[in-house]
Amino acid sequence: MIHSAQPQTKTASSHQPTHNHLLNALSPEVQQRLFPHMELIEMPLGKVLYESGDVLRYVYFPTDSIVSLLYVMENGASAEIAVVGYDGLIGVALFMGGESTTSRAVVQSAGWGYRLRSQRMKDEFNRHGELLHLMLRYSQALITQMAQTAVCNRHHSIEQQLCRWLLLSLDRLHDNHLLMTQELIANMLGVRREGVTEAACRLHKHGVIDYSRGHITVTDRHKLEQLSCECYAVVKAETDRLLPYSKDKPASKKTATCH
Amino acid sequence: MIHSAQPQTKTASSHQPTHNHLLNALSPEVQQRLFPHMELIEMPLGKVLYESGDVLRYVYFPTDSIVSLLYVMENGASAEIAVVGYDGLIGVALFMGGESTTSRAVVQSAGWGYRLRSQRMKDEFNRHGELLHLMLRYSQALITQMAQTAVCNRHHSIEQQLCRWLLLSLDRLHDNHLLMTQELIANMLGVRREGVTEAACRLHKHGVIDYSRGHITVTDRHKLEQLSCECYAVVKAETDRLLPYSKDKPASKKTATCH
DNA sequence: TTAACTCTGTGCGGTACCGCACAGAGAGGT
């Protein structure tokens, strides 16, 4: 069966910074300061945005791409820590003060995104206005996701984790189709490829997904949520609570300080 | 709780806010604004500082106590996400903007600490001065710890994790002695009590620890570090990088190591 | 002293996942 190779990535000309929900949530004033310095870039599968210990030169705002934060151990084994799409940005360590992190950021689903030089980002952050508060809220959402990853790694089966992972990816795409081999998923989850094969097989038998050679289509999202562990729902609920503007279009303005 | 051996907790009168290294790192001006509103409180084993979803009324700065952040699943199983001692504070969600978290904070090693009403903390934070930058750096250290917990849960054996856990606790105490049953450690690590027993047994045979009924003494810290996975060292190095002021420990820290 | 309780040690069957090996089914190139 021929899968038409062109996924959901739009052409370059149809992109806007506001397709990233964090950027969209900013007020026109802040947008006017930042957007002129934004660069639209293509983000191909496997591209490493930064390596463990690298000083961050840019922060990245995905639009239709997905980026995984993962830790690579001394022996080469890896584990995904969190996943970022149009709901977030890559490079929180920049304004946290560390300038680098112990994890690697790698594109997990090809697409596009915007990047901004670190110094521009810091300058705006240091105005201590709405960007600061938006970034802090996003950081907490990220923290929640990491914490839940730790829990999930401890207590849940490969099948449950696969469900969670598919849902997290699905939420960051514009259709129900992923370009992703089971080998890559195994690397993200930090398990054997065969384990993913077996779990995917069971999901297929349950009528939840179709797949073939690097293409996965979710056919029954509702059932997928039922088969997933609670971790997905916890992260989703907390993210929606912290970043309500990411839910849909409206860019409601937030107060500049917490009360 | 009537163990005749009084642990390392000092008397109330000998405590100072500066015994918490974050508070100690603040300038005299900020200290003068904050310290008058600090309350010294006792933190007994098992005390829950806040529950998942609770709105934070205080932030807590441990001096000689240790607090675990842990997630409790729907079925009651739990997993530790991070651990906080005199090097940190409990309640980062306050200034991140969320006001609450999905995790629980519970005292893991009895002692003392200071607490500050949330509003005081926010007021100082909203000056956008040094407290802000200190808190952001600490948050990144916490993020690193959470990420590494996720990795550790994925890839390492109970014995390695126990080593990591003992080292993290040890670093936050003033001697080499812990009051902690194996059952409690199992709850923190999210594993069976018998698994901890077996691992502890092996460590004892290697001459690394002594223990009996809720008392654990580390006799060979060097070997403990060797038996631990890389996770401990990664977290330690990153914490020291981000918060160099926390490096120097109280002088009383000495162990009877034999290596 | 005795009794009750807590903490640790051990054994056993079951299971989930690992590492490895290899077969077979697409998909692309020439």
Place this chain on the structure above:
DNA sequence: ACCTCTCTGTGCGGTACCGCACAGAGTTAA
């Protein structure tokens, strides 16, 4: 057409951990 490479399916032995059950050692209470 054929070859090659990538991706998925499957089987097998090994192991780490689980759930359970229970014994024994230490500590507290009467």
